[in-house]
Amino acid sequence: MKVVSNLKKKLAKTHNAFVKSFSEAFRICGKIDKNLMESIEDILIQTDFGISITAKIMEKLEEIVRFQKISDSNKIYETLENLIKDILQDEYNDIQKIDFSPNQKPFIILFVGVNGVGKTTTIAKMAYRYKTNGKKVLLVAGDTFRAAAIEQLKIWADRLKIKMSSGDYGSDPSSVIFNALNLAVAKNFDVVLIDTAGRLHTKINLMRELEKISRTTKKVIHGTPHETILIIDSTTGQNGIQQAKTFAETIPISGIILTKLDGTAKGGVAIGIKDSLNIPVRAICIGEKMEDIRDFNSDDFVQAIFG
Ligand SMILES: Nc1nc2c(ncn2[C@@H]2O[C@H](COP(=O)(O)OP(=O)(O)OP(=O)(O)O)[C@@H](O)[C@H]2O)c(=O)[nH]1
Numbered sequence: 001m002k003v004v005s006n007l008k009k010k011l012a013k014t015h016n017a018f019v020k021s022f023s024e025a026f027r028i029c030g031k032i033d034k035n036l037m038e039s040i041e042d043i044l045i046q047t048d049f050g051i052s053i054t055a056k057i058m059e060k061l062e063e064i065v066r067f068q069k070i071s072d073s074n075k076i077y078e079t080l081e082n083l084i085k086d087i088l089q090d091e092y093n094d095i096q097k098i099d100f101s102p103n104q105k106p107f108i109i110l111f112v113g114v115n116g117v118g119k120t121t122t123i124a125k126m127a128y129r130y131k132t133n134g135k136k137v138l139l140v141a142g143d144t145f146r147a148a149a150i151e152q153l154k155i156w157a158d159r160l161k162i163k164m165s166s167g168d169y170g171s172d173p174s175s176v177i178f179n180a181l182n183l184a185v186a187k188n189f190d191v192v193l194i195d196t197a198g199r200l201h202t203k204i205n206l207m208r209e210l211e212k213i214s215r216t217t218k219k220v221i222h223g224t225p226h227e228t229i230l231i232i233d234s235t236t237g238q239n240g241i242q243q244a245k246t247f248a249e250t251i252p253i254s255g256i257i258l259t260k261l262d263g264t265a266k267g268g269v270a271i272g273i274k275d276s277l278n279i280p281v282r283a284i285c286i287g288e289k290m291e292d293i294r295d296f297n298s299d300d301f302v303q304a305i306f307g
């Protein structure tokens with residue numbers, strides 16, 4: 001219960017948008033009819049559930065309303081909440097949470113995404129969790145491009161009292177990563193978190209660089225990276241889904257972490273994303289501090305936005 005109420009606070013913008021729009025729709029329509037159904041559909045689209053999952057939800061909702069002869073607005077709200085929970089439970093049935101006690105050593109996670117989505121901050125949050133779990137963590141400054149990117153990661157490394165491996169600005173990220181992975185093996189690190197430069201998914205040469213990075217980790221340790229996490233800024237809504245498609249065409253993405261859910265009313269994107277991409281949301285970020293990361297639990301999430 002406490003988990004959900006904390007999450008609800010952080011997701012207040014989406015939650016408020018939801019509750020406000022629904023009560024408005026119920027007030028205007030007064031009864032459960034075609035207009036109300038259209039309003040509900042609009043609310044789902046506006047909070048960025050996406051077209052295809054909204055259609056799926058609406059079809060089922062209409063069926064339930066007809067079949068059970070629902071005529072009460074509270075009941076329809078509750079029905080919708082449970083319906084979305086059920087759909088997500090089906091989709092997330094076999095999805096593994098991010099492994100914070102991995103068996104493989106070193107466990108290598110590569111982070112990718114467009115500029116400014118929260119890659120570096122998310123790495124710090126993950127590093128904090130691994131460290132709390134007693135793991136020896138190495139951060140890798142694979143962003144050799146953006147001014148001050150290495151210093152930004154170093155500030156986190158110092159704050160978390162963990163080690164960072166880096167190269168020179170302008171050097172090939174793959175060579176930085178190659179050296180870092182060899183260091184990780186030699187010095188017995190448990191977990192390696194690799195930062196990369198933000199890149200627009202439309203820049204082909206930068207996407208090729210990711211392929212090279214992905215080949216490089218395999219040269220040092222077969223079968224790695226163990227996870228390739230795509231970071232998506234939830235405030236970009238459907239555009240984030242477009243980005244994800246292009247990244248996933250370039251390298252295999254094992255999961256998405258959605259950031260900045262504390263700053264958007266469009267939190268529905270967390271629900272539509274798996275449906276449109278078949279890539280699961282593995283965790284969500286709800287603030288700038290190192291504790292502000294949560295496993296994605298679909299039930300808790302839906303409960304937090306419906307309230
Ligand atoms: N409110 C909020 N802010 C966040 C969250 N995650 C990251 N930020 C902020 O977003 C900004 C960008 O974060 P970075 O981690 O530097 O993003 P990045 O993807 O590494 O950026 P580049 O390396 O420039 O591509 C920073 O000001 C972060 O504090 C979040 O979950 N919530």
Ligand SMILES: [Mg+2]
Pocket residue numbers: 119120121143149195196197198
């Ligand atoms: Mg960064």
